[in-house]
Amino acid sequence: MSARGRKIVAALLVVMFCYAATIGALVAVDSTRTTEGMDEILYLPNEKLLAYFTAGLNTVIADLLWLHCIQYTALENRGQRHFTWLEHMLFTATRLDPYFTEVYRYGAMFLAALRADPEASLRLAQAGIKVNPYAWQLPYEAAMVFLLNKREESDSRYFATQYLSMSAATGRAPGGVVNLAAKLQDEFDLTEFEKDLWYEMLESEDKFIRELAERKLIEIELRSVCRILNERLDMFAQRTGRRASSFEELIDAGLIAAVPEDPLGGHFFIGEDGSAYNTSLLDDMIxxxxxxxxxxxxxxxxxxxxxxxxxxxxxxxxxxxxxxxxxxxxxxxxxxxxxxxxx
Incomplete structure (x- = not known):
């Protein structure tokens, strides 16, 4: 490495060290001072100014800031629990590194659970969703805010369902999240909302995402067909006093025109409980x-x-x-x- 290169590296290390030391000192001071007059104190410099001085090391500084944010949160949790600077620190870190999903996720949890500020938690999660649309954790955390912190509000379950649907729509959420989303979707009939999400993903440059979106849109239609078939089975039972044992009976009764086809290669059938099922949907659920x-x-x-x-x-x-x-x-x-x- 040339002498000039060594000087540049050394200068950057000094900047990073001084910045980390400054943040650490501020955290320590903040843990001991009272909250009186703190609103007038600028705890962290503007993130644009930080970005200018980091010389392209935004992600490194964001990592440092996140570590100090965790330290600050721990100190506040053992102290006065005001968390005055928490939101500012979190947003500064995410603006330095917009793809730092852990900050959005756990920061939203800290704001909701520790500072008891669901609105700030939602602001952070929503900001993360915009730049990290495939991170299932972010809409999931937003949904939890509505289910846990805003549960007294009349429309909380509706908005929670929307965010859970977004989480499930990423194709990366765990089965429990997907099942919860499906359960709430049935309660609020958010089929069109789910369709819109998958239609947007059809425009993805990622082939896997496009193929997944195509399959999920077909699955939505299959679920709709199952609901219609079960409605027709109920109508048949009301007319005859018994459940139909085959779709042919529904055809003969004029309730359906033909047995629906499954583009995914599965088939519909009537189970022992008299309800209509689809094998492709069942296989996915299994x-x-x-x-x-x-x-x-x-x-x-x-x-x-x-x-x-x-x-x-x-x-x-x-x-x-x-x-x-x-x-x-x-x-x-x-x-x-x-x-x-x-x-």
């Missing part, structure tokens, strides 16, 4: 529910060194609140305690 079980079985094995004796052991250990029912009507999960395999 995969998601099975993944939840397998993940927790492996976690149990890592924690205790043995496979759980049964799936119910997962609830006894506090890993799951309940064992998800097998999506296929009439079927039960098959578990091998010798290998940890779930089928």
């Amino acid at each position: 995969i998601r529910a099975k993944n939840v079980l397998i993940t927790n079985v492996k976690f149990y094995q890592e924690r205790y060194g043995v496979w759980p004796d049964s799936l119910e052991t997962l609830t006894d250990a506090g890993l799951l609140e309940e064992i998800p029912a097998h999506p296929w009507p009439g079927k039960q999960w098959q578990y091998d305690p010798g290998t940890g395999e779930v089928e």
Whole structure:
């Protein structure tokens, strides 16, 4: 490295060290001062000014600021719990590095749970969603704000459903989040909202995202067909006093024109409970529910060194609140305690 290069690197290191030391000192001072007059104190410089002085090391400074933000939060939580500078620190870090999803996620949690400021929490989460549309955690945290911190508001569950749908629409959310979104969607009938999200993803440059969006749009239509078929089955039962045993009976009764087709290669059928199902939807639900079980079985094995004796052991250990029912009507999960395999 040339002498000039060494000087530049040394200068940058000095800037970083001084900045980190300054923030650390401010955190320490802030933990001991009273809140009187703090509104007039500029705790951190404007992020544009910071970006100018970081010489392109925005992400490095954002990392440092996030570490000090955690330290500040811990100190405040043990002290007066005012968290005066928390929101400013979080927004400064995210403006330095807009793709720092951990700051948006955990910062939103800190603001909602510790500072009891759901509005600030939502502002941070919404800012993160705009620049990180595929981060399922951010709309999920926004949904939790509505479900937990704003639950007394009449429309809180509606807005929570919208954000959970956004989280599920990323295609990366865990099965539990997807299932919760589906449950609330049924309650509020947000099918069109979900469609719009997937139609937007059809424009993605990522081939995987486009293919996923195409499949999810088909699944939405399949769910709609299942609802219609079940409505027709109810009508048949009201007319005849019994449930239809086949779709042909619905055709003969003039309730449907033909048995619907499944573009995904599956088929519709009437289960033993007299309800209409679709195999493609059931297969997808089985995969998601099975993944939840397998993940927790492996976690149990890592924690205790043995496979759980049964799936119910997962609830006894506090890993799951309940064992998800097998999506296929009439079927039960098959578990091998010798290998940890779930089928």
